[in-house]
Amino acid sequence: MTDISVAQQVVDALKELGVKHVFGVPSGGWVDYMEAIRTTEGIDFILATHEGGAAFMADVCGRITGAPGVCFGTFGPGATNLATGVGSAYLDRSPMIALTDEMPEHKRGRIVQMAMDHQALFAPITKKTTRLEAGKVREILFDAAQEALSGVPGPVHVGLPVGMSAEKTTPQDIAPLPQIKIDNAGSEQLEKMQQLFTQAKKPVIVLGLRAALCGIQDEVKALAEKFNVPVVINPMAKGILSESHPSYAGVLFHALSDVVGQTHQQADLVVSIGYDEVEFSYEDWMPDAPLVSLDIVTTELDTQQYTLACDVLGDIPHSVQQLLACDCGPKDWDLQALAARRDDMFTRMSPQNDVFGPCAALDTLREKFPQNGIMTCDVGAHIHLIGQKWPTPKVGLQIMTNGWSAMGFGIPSAIAAKLCNPETPVCSVVGDGGFLMTAGELAVAVRENLSIVFVLFTDNDLALIRIKQEKKSNPIYGTPIRERGTIGGDNIFGVPVLKAFNQNEYGHALEKAQAMGGPVIVEAILDSREYDDLVLRKDRG
Template structure:
């Protein structure tokens, strides 16, 4: 036990969990915390230009590092500006610790300056939302928040600290290691559940593994590949989780879901048993219908959280446990049971689907229109990005093409807003990713609309020397919505068209590098040059304003018309 200032206790409790960057905008309610960082250079306060950017940066850092990340903002609008970014962390299961300094405790429920019920506002998008009402409870409740964020299915937490609980206070804190207040070892599957899963899998003629983000959070990516190789099981990935399986694996078909691979969808429809590992079978993975998962398909579902087991599709076996422990136990049990490799016929069918996908993507290098089609941009990017490159993909029409067209070899290299679908995510998330892994090239991919939502964080990148690159495909439109109006409203466009500056020149005004590309043979060289420049950079590529992916609801609408 030791006595220390309350602000120092906050920093020390975060440092125990290896937090080395805190994101936010300076505010008077928490200056006792920032004052600690004047002397303690082991933690850097990344002073952003909008609190939403702070939350996205923390989310990106947490997803890439697997460690908690922190935001520290002021009361009222400072905290409300976090909400969209914290919602992204909630959907992405990122352990982001959001901290807000609040009005004095005695001013609550008096309509005080910047007083809002932040605990209630943040509760729907966090695993835990609490207020600390006593200085002496700071260590206890921070440990509760960190335990909640890092245990089970990870996720964000929110802590509201009134300024008179934090400022000019001394607390007694025991600074124990994480093992003293939270479990470090994940829950293991029951032998009975493993036996039931083996029984189902042994009857399968066309097994297929659907791999989700839970595999990456569990660090079980190698186990997926080993299980696939041992028994010849093909794999597909859930929406936005393309990096959960090395894409060059001979049994990997592609990503399922919205803007995903038609070949992965075909494999899913053919499967008679689906081994779902670490996926909720969420909206943009399955659309909650039978377009991919057939009614007769038997499902073995593994998830750390019971909430989503059998929630959308009936399952033959539900296993609530860590993905890594379950895959290891399953592999051993299948070996003892003498599980044979899947049939040559099924593996050949999968091989044909892989060949078909490869040919389709290669053919897109022949697209020669001007302005460029986004498919051609991605064809050039695949040849320019190294395996260690981290890609943050924004929401929107041009980024959507990337779900089926980018290639990943390593886990924690693909960041997306997932089913939240929020614009403005990619640039700040990429900055957080770069801080988590400074040695890796980091590329954010935006459309023009989403880029301008958080373009101000270019100044943050320049000031802090965070050398991520942003590629902006510019079609001067809200492309996803314009696609709906094109397909379903007879091209009656309202509110879909935009005007933009030259983004390369805008980047230069911020002090970043700017590049402008109009020809496909320039893309690879420019991307490599920007990633190696040692400075934040923006690459603008004008793209075909009439090229849009099919709207997400197209299949449902076609069904109604039929």
């Protein structure tokens, strides 16, 4: 076999793993890798404005494609910038390979410009951190991919020693490693689960992000209908059960979660499926009832305060099938009362009076935006409304960050979603605070000519923090973004801005934006006070 450069071997290995985009901000040490990407069909380098934005894009690519998202940052500030998005992949459970420059061996540990210990930097926010070796390129990258994809997905950091990229070695004759198979739960655990569920009079089912990832939508629907039980959902599991389904009880943690609490607090057994505590700790909402957890990792619960009755550890779809096989009739829930609570909750999140606020803006967007489109969103008060209010026809059509919850996620996530699904309509809802953090990534959308509608909620207010200040009777300080007015002019970084000061203007602007092609910003100038009575509620009712 002919010797080829390390850079080409890296790119070939990534392509073999199914990677189609590598996001980053280049360095001198990255030049050979960029040239290898340029000359390799089927994989592209996407120049980001900031390494954090690049890593957010890689995070979302990993979620959507099933192949690890890949990003790059250089020494020091490039790596620390990248770390924000790597942390997102870590706590939002997205498969990723994060690449950074590293000093060659003879300079490690010495005082060198921009130098820092990247292995130490990434250790707390990755599943694994390692370093490339010239003779083990495929072995190291395939192992990184297996680690990123297996079990609870997440990022792996691989350092690229500068100067190694041009070395020529013989590529290893090995294929990508398979994902590590998850065994079925033991029969004793499954039997105990069935016994507890059969005996319960009012069990509630709670779904987490790992339930959304393992393709059990049909089984969840069948569970709800066979046993007449309510279903509660964590934010990143949106789409797994229709908001109109009779058993749908609502989303934990987000707007009017106290109404959702009126249901789950009645339960005499909680059955969680694929629940990840990183979204919302059990102790913050659990009723005084035993917990049965169906998952692939051990449940984290304060067992001095709550009862972990059964930890069903194993393949989630198999465990759900065994739960569905329970030989018992419908449970004692009043689904008519549940429907009344659900209807009341959605009514309270409807536009009030003639105020042009976030509820009206989301309703109009849902009306104008295609049902099969992907909506991403940023972090802020609006995410609490979206999590509870936005009808999501299936998993993956609403993309948010909740485990990491970084402001600035919205714009890069929409760019990644469009690159991965070029024929699918994509929009993103961002607040003016988060918009300012990653507005520079709009230049990427222009350069790649991506048809994305960025819906900018301008209220000149960091509303969640302002509401918390007011609850403490503190003066409003440090939260107004500007005194008044809009975010800018009629064009930002080459992206046209359509402004809307009322609902009628906003509806017309959304229609125009979707017809224009390319990236467009629709700026809705809203009244943020609508959030005050809807968000930051107590989940126990």
